[in-house]
Amino acid sequence: DAEITQSPRHKITETGRQVTLACHQTWNHNNMFWYRQDLGHGLRLIHYSYGVQDTNKGEVSDGYSVSRSNTEDLPLTLESAASSQTSVYFCASSETGGGNEQFFGPGTRLTVL
């Protein structure tokens, strides 16, 4: 069965370190998204991609970067982790043909000390 996976599921890091969160989907979807979820804010879009070599900034992109070298993967990098980036991170994907359903991964809980 097709799926979307994230790794690691839990991560504790220190302020100033670079961190990369992995996202891998086997749906063969062109669209991929990264969100962060914080109490009171719901899901906020960080970055998104509509295909290989395409990346776009979302609502809260400062301090984050992504790259899309193939269809299956969209890794999210925190260049220099800050305590404000402590959050739960969700990756999602959707098909190109106007489909409204985004398929979400299980999430990565990141703590920056």
Added chain:
Amino acid sequence: QKEVEQDPGPLSVPEGAIVSLNCTYSNSAFQYFMWYRQYSRKGPELLMYTYSSGNKEDGRFTAQVDKSSKYISLFIRDSQPSDSATYLCAMRLHTGGFKTIFGAGTRLFVKA
């Protein structure tokens, strides 16, 4: 002002009650309206979606969109303890890509 407003709750109801969850929005150009359900420590899953105005029913769930009032609702009939979750409304434009704006989510508890 947020583009999508949703009361975070929590909302606690007895088993069998009718539940009403609501969102308001400010952008009149939104055309696709979705409801996602998120269980604790899981990713959201699409529950229902509607295009433009009107009602849509799926089993115990009914989604309503009132574009004139910029108001959407999700009704759950005969609520069950298994419906206990966070419900997020979401919406997007008809054009301009697939970016989706989510509400903050309402936590629902259905007591047995």
